[in-house]
Amino acid sequence: MSARRETSSPTPAISGWRIYTRPEVVAMSLLGLAAGLPFLLVFSTLSAWLHDAGITRSVIGFFSWVGITYSIKVLWAPVIDRLPLPLLTRLLGRRRGWMLLAQSGIALGLYAMTLVDPATQTLLLALIAVGVAFASATQDIVIDAWRIEAVEERLQGAMAAAYVAGYRVGLLIAGAGALWLADLHGWIFSYRSMAAVMLIGILTTLAVREPRVSLETAARDIEARLERQLGLFDLQGRARLLAAWFVDAVIAPFADFFHRNGHAAWLILALVATYKLSDITMGVMANPFYLDMGYTKSEIAAITKLFGFGMTLAGAAIGGVLVARIGLYRPLLLGAVLVAATNLLFASLALMPPDLHWLAVVISADNLSGGIATSALIAWLSSLTSVAYTATQYALFSSLMTLLAKFIGGFAGVVAETQGYFVFFVYAALLGLPAIFLCLWLPRVQKHIGTS
Secondary structure (H helix, E strand, O other): OOEEEOOOOOOOOOOHHHHHHOHHHHHHHHHHHHHHHHHHHOOHHHHHHHHHOOOOHHHHHHHHHHHHHHHOHHHOHHHHHHOOOOOHHHHHOHHHHHHHHHHHHHHHHHHHHOOOOOOOOHHHHHHHHHHHHHHHHHHHHHHHHHHHHHOOHHHHHHHHHHHHHHHHHHHHHHHHHHHHHHHHHOHHHHHHHHHHHOHHHHHHHHHOOOOOEEEOHHHHHHHHHHHHHOOHHHOOHHHHHHHHHHHHHHHHHHHHHHHHHOOHHHHHHHHHHHOOHHHHHHHHOHHHHHHHHOOOHHHHHHHHHHHHHHHHHHHHHHHHHHHHHHOOHHHHHHHHHHHHHHHHHHHHHHOOOOOHHHHHHHHHHHHHHHHHHHHHHHHHHHHHOOHHHHHHHHHHHHHHHHHHHHHHHOOHHHHHHHHOHHHHHHHHHHOOHHHHHHHHHHHHHHHHHOOO
16 A cells, blocks of 8 residues: 655755755665665576586576566565564564565575585575575565655655665676676675675665655545445454455555556556566576677676666666656657667677677667666656555566566577577567567557556
8 A cells, every 4th residue: 555754844945966965865775775786696697607507508597587586576565565574563663674574584595595506406596596586576665665655755756866876786786796706706705795785785774764654545545445346344353354455455556557547558567568578588698698708707797787887877867868858658669679679789799709899889789778768667667656556556567577578588598508699689689579569559549548
């Protein structure tokens, strides 16, 4: 259920860059770092570790299914939103208690991964990685809720910017940082160092304040109407309480979304599900491709992580300007086209001998395109949420956004191993066509969607 922070008096105006010095905004950047750190450690960085351990590309591809955990987090988001934790909720509050539990699970899980031999205990390593991904997805849910509830609406833009910046730094640490440490001291030292970095998130959670929230009137009206339509008022005792909890927490957010968008809701969900299909599929085999091409881990870190990091931020900034100037749909279409097209650049790279300059050009195009696409996608998804169910509906979109892509990405290693990297990247480019067609079709039903 959506909630907003209670304020007893107007907040003084803050101009310019001073808004980023507010304690909540600074804390948001640190929580963003904690959110970004685990993702690559169970995705592309883990792929590099598995490659070094002699694991086949097919098995590495199947390991990407670990990331499906992020795609189904909407299934347990209502539980996290409503269920208090023994002791932790009483000591820290609803949001901070869950946040601390999730962060502790991430740190312990990353350490546990270093106690396993990937070559002989591959299945056990996969199970631990799933546990880390589950704790990380849980942390994402709680951080989103805390962000929405911790400050008033006019500060949400600054909170979002701080989160994205922190998240990117977390990705940089888990990508370039982990690869460099692995190159110098081995994978065990690298992953144990990443577990220690999670202390940043834990200390931030202990330092921030628990939001004071009040229920949205809009949410109460929607839920009362659903309970009345489903006949819950005829039930008694615990049966009514349990049924009302399920309706309010699980059914109401989805009912609201379909009510507002009508038949266009299915088109929206189809685009959400396919938009990152090409990008995520390519990402599964990116590090194994670089290593098989003969690039060292330090070269990969320098070009694909550090240089690519800057290009991603530049692309995101361009995407934001495009959305502000020409609306949502054309930047959304542009991002879909560019992401698919850059896979063809990787296909050409697969036919060449190792060349750091050409690698830098391809990585620049890929990250610039990804930044534009991400900025447009986030802006579009944000416009789809209801004020009454911002957190729950955004969890739905973010889960659906990667579910199909993660599943299909699991077969990336099979395609690369049986057909070669050139065919694989052409295949990844073709996976971008459904999103392009849906972006072209979407404006035709714009009047039914309520966005522009």
